[in-house]
Structures are given as structure tokens and as C-alpha cells.
Amino acid sequence: MAILLAPMEGLLDFVLRDILTRVGGVDRCVSEFIRVSNTLLPDQVFIRVVPELLNGGRTFAGVPVAAQLLGSDPVCLAENAARLAALGPHGIDLNFGCPAKTVNRHGGGAALLDEPELLLAIVAAVRRAVPKTMPVSAKMRLGVHDDSRALECALALEGGGASELVVHARTRADAYRPPAYWERIADIRAVVNIPVVANGEIWNVQDALRCREESGCDSLMLGRGMVTNPGLALAIRAAMAGPDASPAPWGNVRPDSSLTTSPALYPIINWQVLLPFIAEFWRLVCARLDRRKQAGRLKQWLNFLRHHHPEAERAYMALRTLSEPAAIGQWLALQ
Structure with a gap:
């Protein structure tokens, strides 16, 4: 089994990738998309979206990152892929899943599934x-x-030479509305001869187990579920390992380390364990993002976290009206 961290434009960027892979349980990541449109992009554009390219194509925790391209022109995409490949990502991923109207209107993402x-x-x-x-x-x-x-689309992607296929088990029209139709992934697996990864509506361990059963996929891609519950990948691994696996020690869980290679059974990540990771997220946001975006990024993540961690509701309400980084940092330091 492999667990992949999904690309999510405007949410799961390099900062949150960094933190979530430090928490542990993730084998591979895919970056948010780099839009390609009739031009050969300079290296700095690729590096801005995927700064892990300056770290051997890996997050701080050592998790490999594939860089994702989005576009509709084969020649232009190929030229950009060649330039990007020279920077050393751990793979090139192609986006045929984005449902955003602005993307689809310009012939990108899921709109291409009609061709x-x-x-x-x-x-x-x-x-x-x-x-x-x-x-x-x-x-x-x-x-x-x-x-x-x-x-037909899956066979076309395999026929073009794709080595792996991630299937988000909804249509563009479905957007992110539940349910996800995992059984349709099984139909795709039956006709292709490349690895298939299941994605969509995996919020907890029970969802993961049902998704694996209905899709037949060993590997899963986690998106909003992992953002909402950073311990989800570890919890899934614990469930897969079974009751006889040895638990991992909690003493080595820090924002500057990862449990990715630790034993398979992990305790639940509670709020007190998560707080240092939130503090490290804030430090990275302040160091690497524009000042005008800093407060919004922290509130955005807390807004997701409060659906799983009741304590995040209090944090979100306390910080909701704050915009000055100094005031936010002071509040976090007191937690």
C-alpha cells in the first residue's frame, strides 16, 4: 500500500505539504498544478510552486514530490515537462481532474475528459x-x-505511456459533492495494466477501508481528509497493520521529524501533539509567504481542522478577527 498526498490548488501547497509529511504516514506527494499555456516557463516558476526541487525533490521529511502540469497543448506541455524534469522532481504528473470553471473554460483539467x-x-x-x-x-x-x-479515457492515458493513474471517483459535474463512486475505479482497474490509485471522499479509516474494498486499489490518495485530520495516514496504516503490530513510540514525534518509516501502528494524533506542528506551519507561513496572505492561510487550515479537532474551533474563533502576524504569533506562543 502507498498513501499519496493530493494536490489542492490554493490549499495544499508546499508549506502544508511540508507539515503534513512531517506528521508522517505519507509515501509520496503531488504538487498543485503548474499552468502551461503557450509559453516555455522559466525555472523560477516551477520552483515557486515546487520549492522542494531545491531539496532533491523531497519535502523536509524526505517524502518525494511529483510536479503536476496542467494544460491542453501537447507540444507546449512536452517542452515544459522537459525543462521541469531537468530540475529533478520525482515524477511528472498531468492534471485531467481539476473541475474549476476558470480552468475548464480554457481547455484544461477535467474538460479534456471529453477528448x-x-x-x-x-x-x-x-x-x-x-x-x-x-x-x-x-x-x-x-x-x-x-x-x-x-x-476510454483511462485506456487513452495508459496508451500514451502513463506509468500510474490516480482516479478521483466523481465527474466534473459532481465537483466535490458526496458520494464518490469508488466501484467505478474497479471498472477502470479491470481494463488497464498500470497501477491505479483511488481518490475521493476518504475522510476517516472506515472510508479508507471501504474505498479499498470497493475500488480494489491497494493505494490511496488523501486530500481534504488529511488536511482536516493530519493523523489520517497514520491511522489508516495502523488499521492495515492489524492488532498485532507493535506501536510506535510517541517520544520522537516532533515538527522536525517524521514517522513515515516508523512501525505501522500509531496512536491518534490529538490536539496537544498537533499544536507544535501548527506553530511550525505558522513559522513557515511567515517566513515564506507574502504578509497579506499569512493570517488567511492559518485561518484556512484551522477552519478545516475544527471539523475533526474541537479545540481548533476555539483557536479559529480566537484568531478570526486578528490579521497582524505579531498578535497571532503571540496567541500561539501561549498555547
């Missing part, structure tokens, strides 16, 4: 443009308005 022949052309062009040792993967939804072409 399987273009999917094949894009993947094939990128595959030819990067070294043979560089993995090229793709993420898709089940379709645009319905899932009638899901198998």
Missing part, C-alpha cells in the same frame, strides 16, 4: 520529452457530465 484522443497525445508527447527513468503519471475524474467515457 480521449487528446489525452493520449498529451501523455505520449510528455513521455517522449522526459528521460525514460522519470515517471509520468496522470490524474483523472470519471468524466465531464457523466462517466460514460471513463474507461
Whole structure:
């Protein structure tokens, strides 16, 4: 089993990737998309979205990161993929799943699922443009308005040379509304001969177990569930390991370390364990993001966390009206 951390534009950026992979349990990450549109991007654009490229393509905790490209022009995507590959990501991922209207209106993301022949052309062009040792993967939804072409799209992506396929088990029209149709991922697995990763509506261990059963996938990609509960990947691993696995010691859990390679059974990450990670998140936000965005980023994460951690509700309410970094930092220091 592999657990992947999903790309989420405007939320799961390099800062939150850093923190969540320090918590542990994640095997691989995919960056949020880098939009490619009729130009060859300079290196600094790739590095701005994926600063892990300056760290051997890995997060601080040592978790490899694949860089994701979004676009619809095979030639332009191939040229950019070649330049990006030279910077050393742990793979090139292609976005055919984003449901955002602004993206789809310009012929990107899930809108391409109505054109399987273009999917094949894009993947094939990128595959030819990067070294043979560089993995090229793709993420898709089940379709645009319905899932009638899901198998055709999956076969096109495999035919173009994708080495792995992540399937978000909803259509573009479904957006993020539950449920996710995990059983349709099983249909895709039945027709392709490459690894398939299941994604969508995995909020807890029970969801993960049902998703694996219904999709037939060993590997999962976690998105909002991991943002809401940073201990989710560890909890899933504990469930998979079974009751006879040896528990991991809690004494070595710090924001500057990771449990990724520790034994398989982990206690629940409670609020007191999580607080140092939140403080480290805030430190990184202040060090690496524009001042005008800093307070909003912390509140954004707390807004997710309060759905799983009751204590996050108090933190969110206490910080909701604060915008000065000094005042926010002072509040966090007192926790």
C-alpha cells in the first residue's frame, strides 16, 4: 500500500505539504498544478510552486514530490515537462481532474475528459520529452457530465505511456459533492495494466477501508481528509497493520521529524501533539509567504481542522478577527 498526498490548488501547497509529511504516514506527494499555456516557463516558476526541487525533490521529511502540469497543448506541455524534469522532481504528473470553471473554460483539467484522443497525445508527447527513468503519471475524474467515457479515457492515458493513474471517483459535474463512486475505479482497474490509485471522499479509516474494498486499489490518495485530520495516514496504516503490530513510540514525534518509516501502528494524533506542528506551519507561513496572505492561510487550515479537532474551533474563533502576524504569533506562543 502507498498513501499519496493530493494536490489542492490554493490549499495544499508546499508549506502544508511540508507539515503534513512531517506528521508522517505519507509515501509520496503531488504538487498543485503548474499552468502551461503557450509559453516555455522559466525555472523560477516551477520552483515557486515546487520549492522542494531545491531539496532533491523531497519535502523536509524526505517524502518525494511529483510536479503536476496542467494544460491542453501537447507540444507546449512536452517542452515544459522537459525543462521541469531537468530540475529533478520525482515524477511528472498531468492534471485531467481539476473541475474549476476558470480552468475548464480554457481547455484544461477535467474538460479534456471529453477528448480521449487528446489525452493520449498529451501523455505520449510528455513521455517522449522526459528521460525514460522519470515517471509520468496522470490524474483523472470519471468524466465531464457523466462517466460514460471513463474507461476510454483511462485506456487513452495508459496508451500514451502513463506509468500510474490516480482516479478521483466523481465527474466534473459532481465537483466535490458526496458520494464518490469508488466501484467505478474497479471498472477502470479491470481494463488497464498500470497501477491505479483511488481518490475521493476518504475522510476517516472506515472510508479508507471501504474505498479499498470497493475500488480494489491497494493505494490511496488523501486530500481534504488529511488536511482536516493530519493523523489520517497514520491511522489508516495502523488499521492495515492489524492488532498485532507493535506501536510506535510517541517520544520522537516532533515538527522536525517524521514517522513515515516508523512501525505501522500509531496512536491518534490529538490536539496537544498537533499544536507544535501548527506553530511550525505558522513559522513557515511567515517566513515564506507574502504578509497579506499569512493570517488567511492559518485561518484556512484551522477552519478545516475544527471539523475533526474541537479545540481548533476555539483557536479559529480566537484568531478570526486578528490579521497582524505579531498578535497571532503571540496567541500561539501561549498555547
